[in-house]
Amino acid sequence: MSLRHFNLAIVGAGPAGMAAAVEARRHNLSVAVLDDQPAAGGQILRGITTSGRPDYEKWGGPLAEAFESCGAEHIRGAAVWGREDSLLLYSRQGRTESIEADGVILATGSMERPCVVPGNTLPGVVTVGALQSLLKGSGCVPAGDFVLAGNGPLLLLCAVQLADAGAKASAIVQTTPGSRFRSSLWKAPGLLFDPALLVKGLGLMARIRRHGIAVYGEAGNIRIEGADRVSTIRFESKGRKAELLVEMVALHDGVVPNDNLAISFGAQARWNENLACYQLLMDSDTKVAALENVWAAGDMVAIYGGYQASITGRLAALDACLDLGFLSPAYYRSIREPLASKRRRLLVARHFVDAYYAPTLLPATAADDALLCRCEEVSVGAIRDRIAQGVDGTRAIKAATRCGMGPCQGRQCTVSLASMLGHDRPRSSFARPSLRFPARPITVAELAQSHQGISHTGSDS
Amino acid sequence: MLLRQLDESRARLTITVDDRPLQAFAGETIAACLLSNGVTFTRLTPGGARRAPYCLMGACFECTMTVDGRTNVQTCLRLAEDGMVVERTRTP
Numbered sequence: 001m002s003l004r005h006f007n008l009a010i011v012g013a014g015p016a017g018m019a020a021a022v023e024a025r026r027h028n029l030s031v032a033v034l035d036d037q038p039a040a041g042g043q044i045l046r047g048i049t050t051s052g053r054p055d056y057e058k059w060g061g062p063l064a065e066a067f068e069s070c071g072a073e074h075i076r077g078a079a080v081w082g083r084e085d086s087l088l089l090y091s092r093q094g095r096t097e098s099i100e101a102d103g104v105i106l107a108t109g110s111m112e113r114p115c116v117v118p119g120n121t122l123p124g125v126v127t128v129g130a131l132q133s134l135l136k137g138s139g140c141v142p143a144g145d146f147v148l149a150g151n152g153p154l155l156l157l158c159a160v161q162l163a164d165a166g167a168k169a170s171a172i173v174q175t176t177p178g179s180r181f182r183s184s185l186w187k188a189p190g191l192l193f194d195p196a197l198l199v200k201g202l203g204l205m206a207r208i209r210r211h212g213i214a215v216y217g218e219a220g221n222i223r224i225e226g227a228d229r230v231s232t233i234r235f236e237s238k239g240r241k242a243e244l245l246v247e248m249v250a251l252h253d254g255v256v257p258n259d260n261l262a263i264s265f266g267a268q269a270r271w272n273e274n275l276a277c278y279q280l281l282m283d284s285d286t287k288v289a290a291l292e293n294v295w296a297a298g299d300m301v302a303i304y305g306g307y308q309a310s311i312t313g314r315l316a317a318l319d320a321c322l323d324l325g326f327l328s329p330a331y332y333r334s335i336r337e338p339l340a341s342k343r344r345r346l347l348v349a350r351h352f353v354d355a356y357y358a359p360t361l362l363p364a365t366a367a368d369d370a371l372l373c374r375c376e377e378v379s380v381g382a383i384r385d386r387i388a389q390g391v392d393g394t395r396a397i398k399a400a401t402r403c404g405m406g407p408c409q410g411r412q413c414t415v416s417l418a419s420m421l422g423h424d425r426p427r428s429s430f431a432r433p434s435l436r437f438p439a440r441p442i443t444v445a446e447l448a449q450s451h452q453g454i455s456h457t458g459s460d461s
Numbered sequence: 462m463l464l465r466q467l468d469e470s471r472a473r474l475t476i477t478v479d480d481r482p483l484q485a486f487a488g489e490t491i492a493a494c495l496l497s498n499g500v501t502f503t504r505l506t507p508g509g510a511r512r513a514p515y516c517l518m519g520a521c522f523e524c525t526m527t528v529d530g531r532t533n534v535q536t537c538l539r540l541a542e543d544g545m546v547v548e549r550t551r552t553p
């Protein structure tokens with residue numbers, strides 16, 4: 001079988017990727033959607049096509065249905081790791097496969113901001129997103145006592161979802177500063193622009209109270225302890241010390257763009273000190289700078305949440321359709337303009353979003369013994385020492401400490417490291433360290449196989 | 462046991478983890494199955510510390526194990542299949 005060719009490949013089957021696929025299919029492009037998860041939906045709509053649970057946002061169902069019937073080829077469990085000209089390489093069930101695509105839309109979404117607190121690597125510590133993904137994807141909930149700790153409405157939402165499913169958290173430990181809490185809840189764009197969600201958002205606190213979950217507000221100095229797994233979480237709340245015995249702790253401190261694949265393709269990113277995260281350099285709202293025929297959409301470009309991602313996904317698809325010659329400029333403008341203006345109306349909420357996601361568990365304020373780089377076990381204290389010694393810039397610190405050189409390739413620590421430099425050395429160099437090729441750790445055997453037989457990979461699995 | 466399965470009417474299957482048979486439910490990822498069966502760690506760091514699945518969405522690589530002979534498989538991204546053989550990656 002020869003190498004399969006598509007007009008457009010989309011990486012990511014969340015709201016942006018699904019919407020892009022539907023739009024591109026509408027204009028008759030052949031489309032492949034590659035996603036590393038077992039089912040479509042991304043993080044926010046995880047399991048929407050399989051679980052039949054009713055509590056997804058209301059635009060999610062129609063989008064997922066449109067996606068499933070749009071005629072795009074959905075390649076599940078595919079971890080894309082490289083691009084050579086029109087060839088897109090991915091690893092699936094341990095084999096390297098490839099397809100050919102004239103254009104690529106990256107829609108790799110967001111990932112949770114690393115929470116740098118002492119004890120965050122103990123077995124039993126997970127992210128709040130992880131608990132949500134276990135609930136929606138695998139149908140599993142914590143079996144014993146657990147706590148949700150950190151910042152952001154996702155904490156509340158997840159606590160309610162778990163309690164509704166029969167797993168009540170021992171407590172919610174809110175690190176949100178007292179002054180910010182109400183404004184974030186009110187000003188979240190999803191809440192502002194979706195009346196149903198607004199009601200839902202306002203109801204969350206009430207539902208948490210009704211479930212009888214204790215909420216510790218204005219918390220800080222979190223410390224997770226245990227011999228070889230979690231046994232205790234200690235913290236201060238409103239100046240009072242507290243300690244809870246638990247088996248699991250789920251941390252959350254907002255989300256950051258997941259731009260790893262774009263970076264490994266050669267895209268550039270700039271550090272944004274206000275948002276405390278990197279931002280991809282773009283030629284337009286959807287076209288990735290410096291990469292030929294590569295567009296990007298959704299939270300990987302800027303964090304606006306799932307609904308906006310479904311709009312930027314369509315915009316990216318339209319731009320790709322135009323550049324690849326599938327739409328006349330006049331027709332393109334007639335469809336794109338209304339969509340773009342709808343998006344501009346939503347963009348008014350930008351500063352609300354920034355307030356909403358402002359992080360609270362950054363390493364600059366963390367204890368010395370908190371691990372900043374999980375893989376190479378580099379502590380906040382070690383980085384602090386290097387900065388004090390005058391080692392400057394993300395690359396130099398990486399070279400001096402091995403921070404970011406483990407299996408996750410800096411996915412977890414790069415943002416933390418840059419935020420520390422931003423705090424201590426406002427004029428430091430924040431070059432986004434490039435990712436090793438391939439973007440995913442794959443085995444040497446797999447690589448060898450892909451080089452021997454690139455023209456017939458994907459044919460015999 | 463860190464986790465429990467909400468819907469025990471799901472089809473059951475068996476996977477082997479470090480020579481021990483574990484019961485899993487259809488539709489669970491390998492990582493979910495491990496955490497529901499008392500397997501509390503998936504890998505050891507070079508310094509010897511125990512690590513377990515953390516992000517459950519493919520970003521942290523704490524959950525990597527050897528699955529059916531393939532090393533470095535992210536167990537949070539793979540559904541458990543009947544007869545799967547899962548091993549901790551041995552530290553050199």
Ligand code: FES
Nearest residue numbers: 517521522524537
């Ligand atoms: S648990 Fe993080 S990659 Fe699997």
